[in-house]
Amino acid sequence: MSVLRKLRNGYVLWHAKRISIPSFTSSRVVRKKVVFAGKVQKVGFRMELDCIARRLKLTGWVRNLKDGSVEAELQGEESQIDFLIQCMCSLKRASVQNKTITDLPNKLDEDSFAIAE
Template identity: 70%
Template sequence: MSIFKKLRNEYVIWHANRVKFPEFIPSSIVRKKVAFSGRMQKVGFRLEIYCIARRMKLTGWVRNLKDGSVEAELQGGKVAY
């Protein structure tokens, strides 16, 4: 792995770990498919989604689509506010 890729990944992980989440009470399991489109920074976007999902105790996958958008399918406890 190049030094630049390593530094980029470390920055993305650091940034994702700084996101603040509201406290919530987990409930029933929900699965959602999400599409991200429009102008977004491509470098590290999937890694950031992965880090945030892991912190929220979500499972699933994230992938790039041919049209440049990003698709994710996530599963976890339903948020109750």
């Protein structure tokens, strides 16, 4: 791993751990597929999304797509998923130009979050 990538990854984790998680009122558990388009690859986008999703105790996965976008399936309380999407769209080092959100059926057997390849 290059020195620059190590520095970026360290910064991404530092930034993701500093985000203040608000108190949420309980909301229904949902699953959403979100595709983020724009400058979202090679900026630590997946790593940040993964870190925040784990802090929120969401389940699902995130991966890069060949067209340069990032796709995620997120499951958890709807208010927490909405908060995560808002965080990702407000990143300064990325530029989310468009996001597509699709409701999906919940997966009852899922218990963690991962970066998929």
